[in-house]
Amino acid sequence: MSSGFRREIILLLAGITLAVIVGSFSDALFETLCAVLAAYLAWNLYNLYMITRWLEKPGKNTPETWGVWNDVFYNLVRLNKRHRKSRKRLATILNRFQQSTQALPYATIVLNDMNEIDWFNPAAAALFNLHQQDNIGIPITRIIRPSVFSRYLRDKKFDQALEFKMLTRSLKLNISPFGKGSFLLSAIDVTERRQLDDMRRDFIANASHELRTPLTVITGYIETMREMKGDCDSLPFDRVEQQTERMRTLLEELMTLTRLEEEERPDGMEPVDITALLEDVYQDALSIDKGLHNIRLTTEPASLDGNREELRTAFMNLVTNAIRYTPEQGSIRIFCNTDKQGIHVGVEDKGIGISQQHIGRLTERFYRVDTGRSRENGGTGLGLAIVKHALDRHGGKLHIHSVLGLGSLFRCDFPLQGLASVPVPSETA
Ligand code: ADP
Numbered sequence: 376m377s378s379g380f381r382r383e384i385i386l387l388l389a390g391i392t393l394a395v396i397v398g399s400f401s402d403a404l405f406e407t408l409c410a411v412l413a414a415y416l417a418w419n420l421y422n423l424y425m426i427t428r429w430l431e432k433p434g435k436n437t438p439e440t441w442g443v444w445n446d447v448f449y450n451l452v453r454l455n456k457r458h459r460k461s462r463k464r465l466a467t468i469l470n471r472f473q474q475s476t477q478a479l480p481y482a483t484i485v486l487n488d489m490n491e492i493d494w495f496n497p498a499a500a501a502l503f504n505l506h507q508q509d510n511i512g513i514p515i516t517r518i519i520r521p522s523v524f525s526r527y528l529r530d531k532k533f534d535q536a537l538e539f540k541m542l543t544r545s546l547k548l549n550i551s552p553f554g555k556g557s558f559l560l561s562a563i564d565v566t567e568r569r570q571l572d573d574m575r576r577d578f579i580a581n582a583s584h585e586l587r588t589p590l591t592v593i594t595g596y597i598e599t600m601r602e603m604k605g606d607c608d609s610l611p612f613d614r615v616e617q618q619t620e621r622m623r624t625l626l627e628e629l630m631t632l633t634r635l636e637e638e639e640r641p642d643g644m645e646p647v648d649i650t651a652l653l654e655d656v657y658q659d660a661l662s663i664d665k666g667l668h669n670i671r672l673t674t675e676p677a678s679l680d681g682n683r684e685e686l687r688t689a690f691m692n693l694v695t696n697a698i699r700y701t702p703e704q705g706s707i708r709i710f711c712n713t714d715k716q717g718i719h720v721g722v723e724d725k726g727i728g729i730s731q732q733h734i735g736r737l738t739e740r741f742y743r744v745d746t747g748r749s750r751e752n753g754g755t756g757l758g759l760a761i762v763k764h765a766l767d768r769h770g771g772k773l774h775i776h777s778v779l780g781l782g783s784l785f786r787c788d789f790p791l792q793g794l795a796s797v798p799v800p801s802e803t804a
Contacts, residue, residue: 488556701726
């Protein structure tokens with residue numbers, strides 16, 4: 376109990392005692408008691424009235440009073456001061472947040488737990504044509520209408536950025552959850568970058584296509600010249616033939632990569648029997664290898680919605696690499712297993728291995744650990760880029776583990792849900 380309140384009770388008791396004494400002497404005990412209590416009630420009513428007035432318009436100065444009411448006013452003023460201070464601090468933080476988000480080049484939108492717009496910055500207003508009066512509180516799906524965005528919101532896989540087309544523009548968008556059920560959406564217009572990418576892709580596709588015809592003509596001429604050469608040395612013809620073969624492989628891989636980048640989803644999706652597909656890959660591996668390695672296949676029954684040819688190209692690239700980078704008689708294992716996470720298809724070899732610093736870059740186009748060795752083995756530096764793109768389009772991820780001198784594991788991890796979760800590819804390797 377506070378000292379002010381204790382004092383108040385003592386005073387009240389003293390007043391009542393005095394009233395009893397005076398009342399007993401004057402033979403008017405009841406009237407005196409009523410008078411004292413009425414005075415006390417009036418005093419409290421007066422203070423209640425003052426406090427109500429002060430609360431309607433709190434100021435620095437409180438009404439003059441005493442006793443417990445003085446304590447009440449003192450504490451109210453203190454609370455009011457503290458409240459004003461924290462409001463000021465919050466306003467400063469909010470101001471600073473708004474200033475910094477207004478300076479952001481990214482369109483930034485704050486969404487509530489119902490995915491309705493709570494706040495947006497000028498970049499968002501410009502990008503999505505938003506207006507302060509009309510668009511606060513409306514669902515974001517009424518502004519960003521493509522179904523791929525609604526799916527993204529529903530699936531809540533916000534660790535991946537989403538890239539998609541809206542009318543004539545390409546947008547890249549991120550969502551980060553914060554606070555209690557709020558979301559920060561940031562978006563950027565990547566139309567120009569996309570157009571440049573498209574131009575680059577078209578150029579490579581056209582150039583590769585155009586180069587195929589002269590290459591076929593050259594190959595034809597070499598064959599004719601070889602037939603005409605008689606007893607002359609065949610080495611120059613072999614060399615030219617090797618190089619034209621290399622060029623043909625390079626053009627084909629470039630065209631495959633361009634095709635994989637071009638379309639968002641594989642054509643001809645169908646349930647693919649992975650066991651049967653790996654049996655085919657295994658037979659092809661045996662025929663390419665010509666008995667130089669010990670190749671094994673271990674597989675569990677598995678099926679995946681996808682494009683059989685693309686998956687076959689991806690797995691075949693991994694097997695070809697294992698054959699290329701494993702010394703003769705070394706062992707290579709092609710496998711497929713399933714668990715709660717999904718389907719895992721991989722190739723493990725006891726080959727030359729790769730040191731750690733290269734692993735993060737292996738899926739970049741033309742990235743090779745040892746360019747000379749790769750060329751010698753008929754490599755183009757595009758194999759793993761093709762694998763990555765083919766997997767992206769099937770919702771899969773490439774996992775690489777390798778130890779220099781001991782061997783490598785290349786594993787394709789496919790989620791169980793299959794096609795429903797295939798993301799729109801956003802980045803190129
Ligand atoms: P390449 O056509 O040169 O094989 P890839 O894109 O398929 O190109 O592979 C990129 C590089 O990764 C290769 O040049 C090679 O250095 C390395 N690599 C790929 N697979 C293996 C493997 N199984 N063992 C060792 N190195 C590998």
